[in-house]
Amino acid sequence: MLLAASESEGGFHAPSIADFFPPAILFEGTIFQIDRIWIIRIVATIVLLTIFVVAARRARLVPGRFQNAIEMMLDFVRVQIVEEIMGKEHAKRFVPMITTIFFAVLAFNLTGIIPGLNMAGTARMGLPFLLALWVLVTYWAVGIKAHGLGGYLKNSLFPPGIPAPIYLIVTPIELLQILIIRPASLAIRLVANMVAGHIMLVLCFAATQYFVFEAVPAMKAFGVLTLAGGLIFTLFELLVAALQAYIFALLASVYLNIALEEEH
Amino acid sequence: MTALADAALTLAAETGEEPAGIDLFLPAGYDILWSAVVLVIIAVVFYKAVLPKFQAVLDERTAKIEGGLAKAESAQAEAAAALAEYHQQLQEARTEAAKIREEARAEGSAIVSDLRAKASDDAARIVETAHRQIEAERQQAAVSLRNDVGLLATELASKIVGESLADSARQSRVVDRFLDELEAAGPAAASAAGTGPGTEER
Numbered sequence: 001m002l003l004a005a006s007e008s009e010g011g012f013h014a015p016s017i018a019d020f021f022p023p024a025i026l027f028e029g030t031i032f033q034i035d036r037i038w039i040i041r042i043v044a045t046i047v048l049l050t051i052f053v054v055a056a057r058r059a060r061l062v063p064g065r066f067q068n069a070i071e072m073m074l075d076f077v078r079v080q081i082v083e084e085i086m087g088k089e090h091a092k093r094f095v096p097m098i099t100t101i102f103f104a105v106l107a108f109n110l111t112g113i114i115p116g117l118n119m120a121g122t123a124r125m126g127l128p129f130l131l132a133l134w135v136l137v138t139y140w141a142v143g144i145k146a147h148g149l150g151g152y153l154k155n156s157l158f159p160p161g162i163p164a165p166i167y168l169i170v171t172p173i174e175l176l177q178i179l180i181i182r183p184a185s186l187a188i189r190l191v192a193n194m195v196a197g198h199i200m201l202v203l204c205f206a207a208t209q210y211f212v213f214e215a216v217p218a219m220k221a222f223g224v225l226t227l228a229g230g231l232i233f234t235l236f237e238l239l240v241a242a243l244q245a246y247i248f249a250l251l252a253s254v255y256l257n258i259a260l261e262e263e264h
Numbered sequence: 265m266t267a268l269a270d271a272a273l274t275l276a277a278e279t280g281e282e283p284a285g286i287d288l289f290l291p292a293g294y295d296i297l298w299s300a301v302v303l304v305i306i307a308v309v310f311y312k313a314v315l316p317k318f319q320a321v322l323d324e325r326t327a328k329i330e331g332g333l334a335k336a337e338s339a340q341a342e343a344a345a346a347l348a349e350y351h352q353q354l355q356e357a358r359t360e361a362a363k364i365r366e367e368a369r370a371e372g373s374a375i376v377s378d379l380r381a382k383a384s385d386d387a388a389r390i391v392e393t394a395h396r397q398i399e400a401e402r403q404q405a406a407v408s409l410r411n412d413v414g415l416l417a418t419e420l421a422s423k424i425v426g427e428s429l430a431d432s433a434r435q436s437r438v439v440d441r442f443l444d445e446l447e448a449a450g451p452a453a454a455s456a457a458g459t460g461p462g463t464e465e466r
């Protein structure tokens with residue numbers, strides 16, 4: 001990393017962790033600090049909300065093409081994720097939450113491959129952290145509401161059918177699960193995927209730039225290869241963006257469902 | 265955690281150092297704040313505007329489709345009921361027509377037989393009247409013939425005998441006797457003409 005930073009003046013610009021902490025534009029050092037990722041998130045939010053608000057405004061009984069596409073996505077979340085995991089009766093309560101999570105994650109993931117933005121809004125921990133926190137708080141609340149605090153803890157920490165001494169090992173693990181591992185895995189999986197995707201893309205495009213404009217003529221042909229790599233990784237990131245949104249929403253549903261139905 | 269990250273970042277900014285890899289997973293305060301802002305905005309819009317609207321549209325559509333199906337079903341049932349009723353009415357009409365036809369036939373045959381009886385009565389009456397008339401005329405003819413024959417015979421006899429039978433009583437008696445003798449002589453011939461009973465002598 002230090003090597004990459006030292007040769008950032010001209011030559012090959014390797015991606016670095018510094019990419020995810022761009023210089024502040026306003027209010028540097030305060031809690032209100034505004035930077036490039038802030039702008040990316042605002043743009044993504046505006047686009048996402050514009051699409052859905054317009055779709056909702058124009059929603060008719062007989063859908064047009066645009067409405068069909070939006071409804072297909074909403075149905076995907078409702079049917080393929082929430083109802084599939086929780087069953088229809090529980091699903092109703094959580095469809096708005098999971099839908100919001102899915103589309104927020106999807107929108108912020110997609111900014112990673114949009115030219116000009118070039119950075120996933122979820123590539124920095126703040127958003128995934130909050131989403132995971134939301135899921136954490138919700139499944140605790142749901143579990144406590146369904147079984148009482150004691151019931152929920154007993155269900156979660158003391159799974160039945162295990163010899164008593166094993167609880168010495170199992171119970172702390174389960175406690176870690178419901179307190180840290182589940183939400184942390186949600187958030188870190190998402191961030192890590194987006195960081196890795198960004199680094200791969202930057203690597204490909206920076207190398208192309210370097211090979212085509214700065215390398216010795218004999219090396220220029222490599223630019224074609226790296227450009228092709230960039231194209232492939234862009235498509236791959238498109239897949240990953242959708243996949244990670246799906247996984248986040250799916251696991252959130254699974255965790256909610258576990259808390260709801262933990263009745264052994 | 266966030267304070268720690270903040271400190272690390274500030275430190276990094278102050279010393280101009282590259283942020284460490286762990287910073288990727290330790291959200292800074294400003295990161296969380298702004299993430300919360302956009303997330304709350306998105307959540308509010310989705311919860312309050314987008315999803316209820318789509319839910320309403322979907323519910324309405326479901327209701328429309330269900331309503332349409334129910335309507336079609338009831339229409340079909342109605343049609344079936346109407347068809348059954350129609351068939352029943354047709355059957356009733358047929359039965360009634362048959363009944364009317366039967367009645368008409370019976371009435372017609374009654375009328376015919378009635379007329380036939382009346383006609384034969386008339387015919388019998390006409391025949392009887394004719395018989396009576398003929399009998400009366402025969403009587404009349406017989407009476408006048410008797411007178412004429414008597415007269416003629418008397419005249420012929422007086423001419424032949426040359427004797428005038430002036431006395432009308434005697435004359436009549438002679439004629440009667442003569443005719444009685446005549447009738448007694450040929451009763452078979454006289455009874456052949458007299459068919460009606462009790463009309464022999466008048």
